Amino acid sequence: MDNEALNVIYTRRSVRSFTGDAVAREDLMKILRAGMSAPSAVNIQPWAFITVTKRETLDGLCERLPYAKMLDKAGAAIVVCGVPDKDAVYSGKYWVMDCSAATENILLAAHALGLGAVWTAVYVDEERVRNVRKILNMPDNIIPLNVIPIGVPKGKGAVIDKFREENIHWEIW
Ligand SMILES: Cc1cc2nc3c(=O)[nH]c(=O)nc-3n(C[C@H](O)[C@H](O)[C@H](O)COP(=O)(O)O)c2cc1C
Numbered sequence: 147m148d149n150e151a152l153n154v155i156y157t158r159r160s161v162r163s164f165t166g167d168a169v170a171r172e173d174l175m176k177i178l179r180a181g182m183s184a185p186s187a188v189n190i191q192p193w194a195f196i197t198v199t200k201r202e203t204l205d206g207l208c209e210r211l212p213y214a215k216m217l218d219k220a221g222a223a224i225v226v227c228g229v230p231d232k233d234a235v236y237s238g239k240y241w242v243m244d245c246s247a248a249t250e251n252i253l254l255a256a257h258a259l260g261l262g263a264v265w266t267a268v269y270v271d272e273e274r275v276r277n278v279r280k281i282l283n284m285p286d287n288i289i290p291l292n293v294i295p296i297g298v299p300k301g302k303g304a305v306i307d308k309f310r311e312e313n314i315h316w317e318i319w
Pocket of ligand 1: 267
């Protein structure tokens with residue numbers, strides 16, 4: 147593969163097994179910068195990011211999120227939050243797409259830095275939204291879209307090629 151950026155995109159996988167080692171603050175800052183580099187409707191950027199590194203908080207999230215049990219060995223987590231009130235016209239409609247674009251950038255940046263990460267769903271499950279808000283002291287107008295556990299990968303996951311020719315239509319359906 148001769149293009150570094152494409153190689154990162156093609157080889158990213160969800161990582162759910164971590165060594166338990168910490169993630170450097172410097173790496174987290176790079177990952178957050180990648181998140182904020184995402185496109186958003188009319189460039190409103192209706193997002194906020196809660197970065198969690200304290201073991202106690204990671205464990206609290208782990209306990210409350212049924213599909214995020216890998217948090218027990220993650221070195222950090224980023225909670226991607228929607229801030230729909232940033233703009234009355236656009237962000238109310240588009241915040242999920244905007245925050246999803248930011249999330250993918252975060253996943254790619256983590257992978258580019260040799261770390262592992264996985265999108266774990268919070269929104270639209272009301273109970274999970276309530277629990278994450280409570281643990282992280284979030285106001286009601288901020289919506290946690292997901293929790294992204296990040297850590298040093300344990301072992302080397304296989305790269306799976308998901309390219310499917312049949313998903314492509316040229317010119318017409
Ligand atoms: C909206 C969304 C929600 C997801 N929620 C979870 C989750 O709660 N827990 C989890 O382990 N993985 C979750 N995933 C990760 C998917 O399972 C994963 O992306 C998919 O199996 C494809 O594997 P890959 O990411 O390795 O290509 C989620 C992914 C998306 C896009």
